[in-house]
Amino acid sequence: MKEHQVKLKILKELSQGGFHSGEELGQALGISRAAVSKHIQGIQQWGVDIFRIQGKGYQLAKPLQLLDESVLKQTLSAPLELIPIIDSTNQYLMDQLPELQSGSVCVSEYQAKGRGRRGRQWVSPFGANLYLSMYWRLDAGMAAAMGLSLVVGVAIVEALESLGIDGVKLKWPNDLYYDDKKLAGILVEMSGQAGGAAHLVIGMGMNLAMSDTVEGIDQPWTSLSHATSKTIDRNQLVIAFIQAWQNALLDYEMMGLTGFVERWNRHDNFVGRQVKLLMGHRDVEGTLRGIDAQGAVLIETDQGVQAFIGGEISLRKV
Ligand code: ATP
Ligand code: BTN
Numbered sequence: 001m002k003e004h005q006v007k008l009k010i011l012k013e014l015s016q017g018g019f020h021s022g023e024e025l026g027q028a029l030g031i032s033r034a035a036v037s038k039h040i041q042g043i044q045q046w047g048v049d050i051f052r053i054q055g056k057g058y059q060l061a062k063p064l065q066l067l068d069e070s071v072l073k074q075t076l077s078a079p080l081e082l083i084p085i086i087d088s089t090n091q092y093l094m095d096q097l098p099e100l101q102s103g104s105v106c107v108s109e110y111q112a113k114g115r116g117r118r119g120r121q122w123v124s125p126f127g128a129n130l131y132l133s134m135y136w137r138l139d140a141g142m143a144a145a146m147g148l149s150l151v152v153g154v155a156i157v158e159a160l161e162s163l164g165i166d167g168v169k170l171k172w173p174n175d176l177y178y179d180d181k182k183l184a185g186i187l188v189e190m191s192g193q194a195g196g197a198a199h200l201v202i203g204m205g206m207n208l209a210m211s212d213t214v215e216g217i218d219q220p221w222t223s224l225s226h227a228t229s230k231t232i233d234r235n236q237l238v239i240a241f242i243q244a245w246q247n248a249l250l251d252y253e254m255m256g257l258t259g260f261v262e263r264w265n266r267h268d269n270f271v272g273r274q275v276k277l278l279m280g281h282r283d284v285e286g287t288l289r290g291i292d293a294q295g296a297v298l299i300e301t302d303q304g305v306q307a308f309i310g311g312e313i314s315l316r317k318v
Contacts, residue, residue, distance in 0.1 A: 004085045006031065007039050007046075011127070014050065015064040021057035046085075046110050047125025049211055062209065064127045067107060071235045076242055078134070080105040085126075087113040089133035090189055090203040097191055097199050102137040105242055114205060116185055117174065117311070123217050128210045132238060133203040136249055142190060142198045146309065147257050147295045148249075149174040149186045152202055154260050155248035156184070157267045159240045165228045169269035172288075172297045172315055176206070177269045180317075181222040183207055202245065208232055257295055265290035270317065275299070278314040285318060 009029055013020055022033035029036070040050055040058060049061035069082040079101055086092055089106040091113070108131045114122035124131055138144055153170045160168050169177045176184035184206035192198040207223040209232070224232060251259065265271060270288040277284045277299060286301035296309035 003042075006035075007043050008084055010036065010039055011043060011048070011064065012066065014058060014060050015066055017060075017063065019053065019056040019059045024057065043126070047211065047214065048127060049213075062211075065234050066127065067109060067238065068235055072107070072238055075239050076105070078103045078105050078242060078246065080107070080242075082107050084109040086111055086131075088115055088203075089131050090115065090187060090201050093133050093135045093201045094189055094191065097135065097201075100135045102135060103246060104135045106133045107131065107238055111205075116187060121216055122185065122187075122205045123210075123214055124205060125210060125214060128223075129208050130204070130206045130234065130237060130241075132206075132241060133201055134242065134245055136200045136202060138198040138200055138253065140198070140253065141196065142192055142194065144252075144256070145188060145190050145198050145200055146173075146311075147252060147260075148200060148202060149188045150257065150264055150291065150295050151248045151252045151260050152186055152188075152204070152245055154263045154267065155244040156186075156204065156206075156241060158263070159244035160224075160227075163237075163240060164230065165224065167227055168224075168267075170264060170267045171269050172291060173295070173313075178222050178224070178227045180269070181220040182217075183222050183224060183227075204241070208234065208237075257293055261291055261293055261295075270315070274318045276316045276318050277308055278316060279308070279310075280312055284308070288315075 006029060010025055013025060022036045025036045026033045044050055050058050051061055052058050067082055072080055086108040088111050089108050092106050110126035111124035111131050114124035116122045157168050171177050174186040175182055184204060187203045189201045190198055209225040210223045268290055271290050273288055275288045284299055286299040289298035289300050289305055291297055292307050296307035298305050298307055
């Protein structure tokens with residue numbers, strides 16, 4: 001059995017709830033108590049809080065609902081792989097681009113090298129969040145790809161609303177916010193040649209119930225558990241997001257951003273608020289007025305309303 005298969009089996013036992021002694025876990029897996037203790041340390045390094053009480057054994061600090069590939073596959077038509085431990089779900093799909101069917105999905109419980117825009121790290125502890133990527137072939141080519149993070153963002157907010165979770169907002173061009181804090185990020189990566197189809201991998205990381213003790217996030221962040229008092233079923237959430245993405249991407253192929261602009265603006269976290277655009281060579285400060293039909297962000301300054309677009313722009317509140 002591979003090293004992390006053993007850890008996953010231990011986690012499966014612990015996710016049933018209650019205390020599990022080292023002896024019981026060792027017997028179930030055919031390993032020594034010392035080996036169990038070593039694996040528990042490894043699991044803690046994945047970001048799972050486990051405590052041990054002398055004479056009782058190990059228990060998860062918080063309940064853990066694992067993703068279940070058979071549950072996901074029962075409902076979804078898209079080809080799907082659940083790879084519990086991975087470097088990056090986006091990278092996994094990018095590495096297989098020529099062989100993939102459009103709509104193929106990869107989900108994971110833990111990313112060792114989760115990434116955001118421009119090589120930044122996406123903190124990806126085990127089981128607390130969602131890490132989800134989809135490959136999409138866009139015949140319209142690379143120029144149409146810019147709109148994708150917008151379309152997918154709208155689809156996520158609306159999918160949450162249909163599950164009764166309100167108040168999740170959008171931050172141009174690729175973030176989801178709740179309560180003015182970052183809840184999720186979208187990363188669209190691309191391969192293709194001018195004139196040909198664009199091969200896109202769309203990835204989303206969403207915090208569901210991330211521990212306050214995580215390190216490495218240098219901005220205010222939150223988890224979906226703060227937006228709802230209901231228990232979040234992780235498998236149902238994955239299903240809802242994948243279905244919403246498929247529908248939104250098909251609509252986008254047919255109609256472009258028409259139909260998404262107004263929906264984006266309705267959910268934009270910063271409409272009517274003072275923001276700053278960081279563009280490397282210069283910053284622009286003004287009031288955010290939503291997005292236009294091209295997906296550019298609109299900023300009102302003394303010079304009137306100006307549109308800005310491009311992957312190098314970052315938006316900050318002031
Ligand atoms: P930009 O506006 O340029 O997109 P950003 O700060 O949102 O800026 P991204 O590259 O989109 O940057 O996202 C990566 C950043 O997100 C990291 O630098 C970190 O601050 C933050 N981050 C990393 N992991 C998480 C997480 N699990 N939840 C919330 N925020 C995270
Ligand atoms: C951002 O805010 O910059 C985007 C973060 C995107 C994170 C997701 S998690 C699933 C997929 N795999 C990755 O390595 N990144 C994306």
